[in-house]
Amino acid sequence: MTASITRIREGKARIRESAAELYLKSEQLLRFRIAFALIGLVLSVCISTFAGEEFEFFSTAYIVGGVSFYSFVALLALGKLRHSPSRLKFFNAVLITLDVLALTGLVHYTRGLESDLYVLYLLPVLLSSYTFGRRGIYLSAMFVTVSYIGLLTSENAELLPYIFSKHSSTGLAAAYTGRLWLRILGRAFFFSSVAMLWAGFCDYMSRVARQGAERLYEQLDANEKLVHETDERAKRERLINFINKAVRSTLELDKVFKAAVMQLSTAVRSDLVAIIYQDSQDSALPTVVQRLHVTEEEKAQGKPSSLKNIDAEICRFILEHKGAYERDEKTGTKTKTFVFIDVLKDPLFAPISSQLVESGYKTLMIQPMMYGDFSKGVVLLADTSADRKFDQSEIVLIKVVAGQVAVAIEHASLVRELSQKNEVLLEKNLNLDSKNSELKTIQSQLIHQEKMASLGRLVAGIAHELNNPINFVHGNLPYLKQYVDELKGVVAEIDKLPEEDRRPVDELKNKLKYDFLVTDLDNIIADLNEGSERIRHIIKNLKSFSRLDEAELKEASVTEGIDSTLKILSQYYGRDKIPVNSNLAELNLPQVLCYPGQLNQVWMNLLSNAAQAMSDVSAPHLDVIGTLEADAVLVQIRDCGAGINTEIQSKIFDPFFTTKPVGQGTGLGLSICHSIIERHGGQIWLTSQTTPGPDRGTSFFVRVPLVAKRADAEKSRDSFSRD
Incomplete structure (x- = not known):
């Protein structure tokens, strides 16, 4: 009950x-x-x-x-x-x-x-x-x-x-x-x-x-009878829902088959319940998942069922002959469920009669699992009794289960096919993502390169326009001093004349305050010389920084590049601003084979970032430490800012990654630096300390080979130019 x-x-x-x-x-x-x-x-x-x-x-x-x-x-x-x-x-x-x-x-x-x-x-x-x-x-x-x-x-x-x-x-x-x-x-x-x-x-x-x-x-x-019927109906609904849940929760057909067989054997009293499935991709024997009935006595004694599993030859025979619905040619009706009482007397099963006798099963109910017009296998119920009859509720239940299992098989097949297509598509997408990433990097480098090239051309133009007049001024200053000295000599000779003869000249000198004019004129000429020299030095730095369009490898001084960049960034560094502690002048570093304009671009980004990182520091200072290695120059640029968190250090060289507020940074600077140094055959990396103390701050290390491999460098230069 x-x-x-x-x-x-x-x-x-x-x-x-x-x-x-x-x-x-x-x-x-x-x-x-x-x-x-x-x-x-x-x-x-x-x-x-x-x-x-x-x-x-x-x-x-x-x-x-x-x-x-x-x-x-x-x-x-x-x-x-x-x-x-x-x-x-x-x-x-x-x-x-x-x-x-x-x-x-x-x-x-x-x-x-x-x-x-x-x-x-x-x-x-x-x-x-x-x-x-x-x-x-x-x-x-x-x-x-x-x-x-x-x-x-x-x-x-x-x-x-x-x-x-x-x-x-x-x-x-x-x-x-x-x-x-x-x-x-x-x-x-x-x-x-x-x-x-x-x-x-x-x-x-x-x-x-x-x-x-x-x-x-x-x-x-x-x-009581109505409740019993309702209970049976609920059992059938639970079975269907269980199988539906199994179909939705897993794509493994073995689990679906086992769940369906177990639930069906519980709902329908039969000696054997089996699902026979022929995988279209496998030409071997069909897959059979079956469950035997265990009597209460066998359960109490802990023994397995005394019944036998259905033979694989019987399963294949059933699939071949009763694996799909059959249509009556005369009436046009379809037979969807096949029930055979005392199968040994049915001529259909004569070819496998010996196997049926050995198995001991005499009654068979075969329910094809159809999905549309295609058979996915059969649900088989077998009984050792020759007069076992299946009532209508059992047949309806088995039909529903067969339909659900057929849906599960089709679903698994579609998912498998979709998975294969997704793998192909994923591979193509990975290639596309790689190309997109490469294109985005190239675009970012091109934008930044164009900006720096425009800046270089602007600086070069300004330097050129300033250079001509300042050369004119600087070239005439010696003549001016010479003329002044000659005039002073003339006045000195006049002073040797008798007092009566030079009295008009002395009156004129007193009137013009000659002694003050001579002294002040010497000071003015000295100031003009100093100013012209300073302007010439600034023009030299501007020319050094503007070497962005040089298309050939050249030997250049790292020290001069950093010094000229510091002078360009005079709004950050210099007297009454951020002091710079550098040992580059003492080392007398050799020149390196490079693209000077590109290296100046690296120094510009690193030094400007360092200045911005120390904007909120009460006593900022910058350390520029050079080291001469066997075949390279190592430059360390260390600030005393807040530092960079460990979580984002791995992303610091990614294109478009920035920690600055919106509108204050593009996230391209360090990415460009990384690309330039790699193309020179060097390395760039950082260390950072965020804990308050004397070691707080960020250090960027740049290693530039003394002699780059010309072929690799030229190839990188060509690629960079095309970008």
Whole structure:
């Protein structure tokens, strides 16, 4: 039976007055008593607060505490009576008795007879209807009535002697005695009537509940078949959903086949369930995934199934002859499922009769797995019984499973084909990405090269325009000094004349302040010489920096290139700016075979970046350290800026990578530097320290070979020119 049917039978058992049901009701009533007692204790505290000494709080609290105590004890002892209905009934009878006694005391100490609290006596009757039948309900009502009358009598006990007094028939005693009797009898009759009516109502409601339970029991019996069918349908839906999930979650057909076979063997009772699949790319025997039925005895003993797996020859025969739907030529109908009872008598299976006899299977159901008009294999169910019949629900289920597995096979085939095409496309994309990256690098280098070339041409033009006039000025300064000296000589000769003869000249000299003019004129000529020399030196630096368009390798000085670049960057470096500590002049480095303009471009980028990195440093300084190696010159440019984080150091030479704000950098400078140094056969790298301290900052190292391989350098130059 299924789990749903089991639950239905358990529901029937709970409806009946069983020990388990009585135990649960008893437990619920005990919890109700505990809750009621706790609420009563809270109410007692509240009433005592407002009523004062008129309310007997401690007596009431003792009673409420007693109810809580015996309820807790009963709750602990209830577990030992779980399987004994008779003891449980006696147990509940004792509890009802204790409840009545507790309520009697509670009504007494709270003066409930004078108020409406005596209605609490009806509570035990209600509780008894929960665990007892009709007899128990009325017995509880009678017990409650007797308790009430006893309490009423005991509270008026001091007045009862007047009833039996010899003077009870005369005077005030006679009048009071009659009223006392009427009061006791009236209240007793009223309460007994209410108690019996309440008992009748509780009995009626209890019988209504039992009748409803019986009707529910009948309805459950009537719906048992429907529930069983629904359960089978749900099982089929779960199987289909499971296979759909397996199809979506994996592309491995073996896992899909195993999941389908396992679930199908659970849903359909058959000795063998198999999926036979012929891979179109494999000419060998078909793939067979099968599962044998294991009996309960074999499961208990831990033994494998005594049945045999289907033979591969049988599987191939089934695929060849019943692997697809068959159409009736006369009617045009398609046969989609093939069921063979006692297959040994069917002439179709005569070629493999010996294999079938050996396997022991006599009934076969074959369901082709079709995707459109193409067969993907078959689902095979085999049974050793010759009269095994498959009902319609089983056939529908197997058809659905076959369709889902066919979809999985087609899906895997399409994914495999798509994967192969993706691999080819990925390879082409990788080549394309490489070309795109190369093109982007070339474009970036071309842009930067054009910018630097334009700058070089501009600088060269300015230097040329300045060079002619400054040469004219510089060339005439010696003649100017010579002429001035000759004039001074003439004046000196005049000073040798007699005083009377030179008096007009002396007056003119005093008037013109000759001595001051001569001294100041010498200073002016000296300043002009110094200024012209400085302008000539600046023009020389500009010419050195502008050597970007030189198309041939030349020997050039690294020291001169760096010095000229520092002078170009005079807005950063120099007097009252960033001091530069350099040892290049002391080393007397030899010249290197290079493209000077390109190397100047490297120094320009590195030195300008260093200056910008130290813009927020209070005491900046730059170190330029040269080292002469065996076959190269190593230059270290070290700043004292914030440093470069380790996470981005590997990207620092990538094209378009920059740490500067948007609009303040293109990310091309260091990429161009890296490309230029590599084309010279050298290396460029960096080290950086971000931890505050004396070593904080970034050092760029540039190694330039003394003599580059001319062929490689020319090739690089040609490539760079084409870029």
